[in-house]
Amino acid sequence: MKTAVLLPWIVLVLLVGMEIGAELCLEQYVKASDYKWVLGGVLLYLLVPFAFLYVLMNHDSLVVANTLWQVGNIIGLSVVGYFVLHEKLSATQWVGVGLATLAAVCMLVEP
Secondary structure: OOHHHHHHHHHHHHHHHHHHHHHHHHHHHHHHOOHHHHHHHHHHHHHHHHHHHHHHHOOOOHHHHHHHHHHHHHHHHHHHHHHOOOOOOOHHHHHHHHHHHHHHHHHHOOO
């Protein structure tokens, strides 16, 4: 795969990582009441639109790019919430994560 084709995918993964990082920072602020976590979360959220703009400028479809971004957040936050924050998800919620994953796979299939 060429670098020009691969780079938007890398940025999309970084975009999801930035948003998850921002949400983790804000969650940490709620627990610790230390304003450095708010600052970190806000700074990461400020970078999100620029990364998404890059993805949009270098991707064929807004719908596919946005769906993958949103599903990436659902999967990423579910996994981080479960393993890092020790939050419990019900079986129905895990089914929802699975359906979101299936939606992303369907969006990647070329017609």
